[in-house]
Amino acid sequence: MKVLKNSWIVVLLVALLCSCGDSPLYNKSYSFANNSWEQDVKPVFKVYIPDTTSFYTIQITIRTTTDYAYNNLWFFIHSRTPLGQVGREPFEMKIANPDGSWIGETSGTIVENTVYFKHRKFPQKGNYTFTFEQGITEQSVKNIMDISYAVTKDPNQN
Helix, strand or coil: CHHHHHHHHHHHHHHHHHHCCCCCCEEEEEECHHHEEECCCCCEEEEEECCCCCCEEEEEEEEEECCCCCCEEEEEEEEECCCCCEEEEEEEEECECCCCCECCEEECCEEEEEEEEEEECCCCCEEEEEEEEECCCCCEEECEEEEEEEEEECCCCC
Protein backbone atom coordinates (compact mmCIF):
# COMPACT_ATOMS: atom_id res chain seq x y z
CA MET A 1 0.00 0.00 0.00
CA LYS A 2 2.86 2.39 0.82
CA VAL A 3 4.50 1.64 -2.56
CA LEU A 4 1.25 2.54 -4.34
CA LYS A 5 0.97 5.80 -2.38
CA ASN A 6 4.56 6.76 -3.25
CA SER A 7 3.94 5.91 -6.91
CA TRP A 8 1.18 8.52 -7.08
CA ILE A 9 3.52 11.16 -5.65
CA VAL A 10 6.15 10.35 -8.29
CA VAL A 11 3.53 10.50 -11.08
CA LEU A 12 2.27 13.86 -9.78
CA LEU A 13 5.80 15.31 -9.59
CA VAL A 14 6.62 14.15 -13.12
CA ALA A 15 3.38 15.66 -14.43
CA LEU A 16 4.12 18.98 -12.74
CA LEU A 17 7.68 19.09 -14.06
CA CYS A 18 6.55 18.25 -17.60
CA SER A 19 3.96 21.01 -17.53
CA CYS A 20 6.60 23.64 -16.76
CA GLY A 21 8.50 25.24 -19.60
CA ASP A 22 8.29 27.77 -22.35
CA SER A 23 4.96 26.68 -23.77
CA PRO A 24 3.22 29.47 -25.67
CA LEU A 25 0.53 31.54 -24.00
CA TYR A 26 -1.19 31.41 -27.42
CA ASN A 27 -0.38 29.44 -30.58
CA LYS A 28 -2.86 29.09 -33.46
CA SER A 29 -2.63 28.55 -37.21
CA TYR A 30 -4.91 29.34 -40.10
CA SER A 31 -4.69 27.19 -43.26
CA PHE A 32 -5.60 28.75 -46.61
CA ALA A 33 -7.98 26.84 -48.88
CA ASN A 34 -6.19 25.57 -51.99
CA ASN A 35 -2.95 27.20 -50.73
CA SER A 36 -4.26 30.57 -51.88
CA TRP A 37 -4.64 33.73 -49.77
CA GLU A 38 -7.61 35.58 -51.26
CA GLN A 39 -8.02 39.32 -50.59
CA ASP A 40 -11.30 38.77 -48.75
CA VAL A 41 -9.80 36.12 -46.42
CA LYS A 42 -8.57 37.73 -43.20
CA PRO A 43 -7.33 35.27 -40.56
CA VAL A 44 -8.20 36.35 -37.00
CA PHE A 45 -6.28 35.47 -33.85
CA LYS A 46 -7.75 36.30 -30.42
CA VAL A 47 -5.26 36.39 -27.56
CA TYR A 48 -5.89 36.85 -23.86
CA ILE A 49 -3.03 38.80 -22.21
CA PRO A 50 -3.06 38.19 -18.43
CA ASP A 51 -0.96 41.17 -17.31
CA THR A 52 0.74 44.36 -18.43
CA THR A 53 3.97 43.97 -16.44
CA SER A 54 5.36 40.94 -18.30
CA PHE A 55 7.33 40.96 -21.52
CA TYR A 56 6.23 38.75 -24.40
CA THR A 57 7.62 37.43 -27.68
CA ILE A 58 5.28 37.47 -30.66
CA GLN A 59 5.99 35.00 -33.45
CA ILE A 60 4.45 35.11 -36.92
CA THR A 61 5.14 32.16 -39.22
CA ILE A 62 4.08 31.84 -42.84
CA ARG A 63 4.50 28.63 -44.80
CA THR A 64 4.61 28.70 -48.59
CA THR A 65 5.36 26.10 -51.22
CA THR A 66 8.51 26.21 -53.30
CA ASP A 67 6.28 27.35 -56.19
CA TYR A 68 5.71 30.73 -54.47
CA ALA A 69 6.44 33.31 -57.20
CA TYR A 70 7.72 36.29 -55.18
CA ASN A 71 10.69 37.12 -52.96
CA ASN A 72 8.47 38.74 -50.31
CA LEU A 73 4.95 38.95 -48.94
CA TRP A 74 3.24 42.15 -47.84
CA PHE A 75 0.40 41.99 -45.33
CA PHE A 76 -1.37 44.25 -42.87
CA ILE A 77 -1.77 43.48 -39.18
CA HIS A 78 -4.95 44.96 -37.72
CA SER A 79 -5.04 45.03 -33.93
CA ARG A 80 -7.79 45.74 -31.41
CA THR A 81 -7.04 46.22 -27.71
CA PRO A 82 -9.37 45.20 -24.85
CA LEU A 83 -10.55 48.84 -24.67
CA GLY A 84 -11.39 48.91 -28.40
CA GLN A 85 -8.40 50.90 -29.67
CA VAL A 86 -7.49 49.87 -33.21
CA GLY A 87 -4.30 49.94 -35.24
CA ARG A 88 -3.14 48.88 -38.69
CA GLU A 89 0.49 48.16 -39.55
CA PRO A 90 1.92 47.12 -42.92
CA PHE A 91 4.55 44.40 -42.79
CA GLU A 92 6.89 42.88 -45.37
CA MET A 93 8.13 39.34 -44.83
CA LYS A 94 11.13 38.36 -46.94
CA ILE A 95 10.63 34.90 -48.44
CA ALA A 96 13.58 34.56 -50.86
CA ASN A 97 16.91 36.22 -51.56
CA PRO A 98 17.45 38.22 -54.80
CA ASP A 99 19.16 35.16 -56.32
CA GLY A 100 16.00 33.10 -55.72
CA SER A 101 17.31 31.02 -52.81
CA TRP A 102 14.89 30.58 -49.92
CA ILE A 103 15.44 32.52 -46.71
CA GLY A 104 13.37 30.33 -44.41
CA GLU A 105 13.57 26.71 -43.37
CA THR A 106 12.85 24.32 -46.23
CA SER A 107 11.55 20.79 -46.05
CA GLY A 108 10.72 19.18 -49.35
CA THR A 109 8.37 21.59 -51.12
CA ILE A 110 7.57 23.67 -47.99
CA VAL A 111 9.29 26.94 -47.04
CA GLU A 112 8.70 28.25 -43.51
CA ASN A 113 9.51 31.88 -42.66
CA THR A 114 9.23 33.25 -39.14
CA VAL A 115 9.57 36.73 -37.73
CA TYR A 116 9.90 37.46 -33.99
CA PHE A 117 8.94 40.59 -32.08
CA LYS A 118 10.83 40.15 -28.83
CA HIS A 119 10.58 41.78 -25.41
CA ARG A 120 7.20 43.44 -26.04
CA LYS A 121 4.64 44.63 -23.51
CA PHE A 122 0.90 44.93 -23.99
CA PRO A 123 -0.67 48.16 -22.65
CA GLN A 124 -3.86 46.56 -21.29
CA LYS A 125 -4.86 43.30 -19.67
CA GLY A 126 -7.52 41.37 -21.54
CA ASN A 127 -8.52 40.11 -24.98
CA TYR A 128 -6.64 41.34 -28.05
CA THR A 129 -7.67 40.63 -31.62
CA PHE A 130 -5.14 40.44 -34.46
CA THR A 131 -6.43 40.24 -38.03
CA PHE A 132 -4.16 39.61 -41.00
CA GLU A 133 -4.93 41.00 -44.45
CA GLN A 134 -2.82 40.22 -47.49
CA GLY A 135 -1.32 43.35 -48.98
CA ILE A 136 -0.49 42.33 -52.53
CA THR A 137 -2.42 44.03 -55.31
CA GLU A 138 -3.55 40.71 -56.80
CA GLN A 139 -6.89 39.16 -55.85
CA SER A 140 -5.20 35.92 -54.87
CA VAL A 141 -1.71 35.08 -53.64
CA LYS A 142 -0.96 31.51 -54.68
CA ASN A 143 1.15 28.89 -52.91
CA ILE A 144 0.67 30.20 -49.35
CA MET A 145 -0.22 27.28 -47.12
CA ASP A 146 -0.85 28.84 -43.71
CA ILE A 147 -0.10 31.55 -41.19
CA SER A 148 0.56 31.03 -37.49
CA TYR A 149 0.51 33.48 -34.59
CA ALA A 150 2.11 32.69 -31.23
CA VAL A 151 2.63 34.68 -28.04
CA THR A 152 5.09 33.45 -25.41
CA LYS A 153 5.94 35.04 -22.08
CA ASP A 154 9.63 36.01 -22.08
CA PRO A 155 11.60 33.82 -19.68
CA ASN A 156 13.90 36.73 -18.73
CA GLN A 157 11.78 39.60 -17.47
CA ASN A 158 14.63 42.14 -17.22
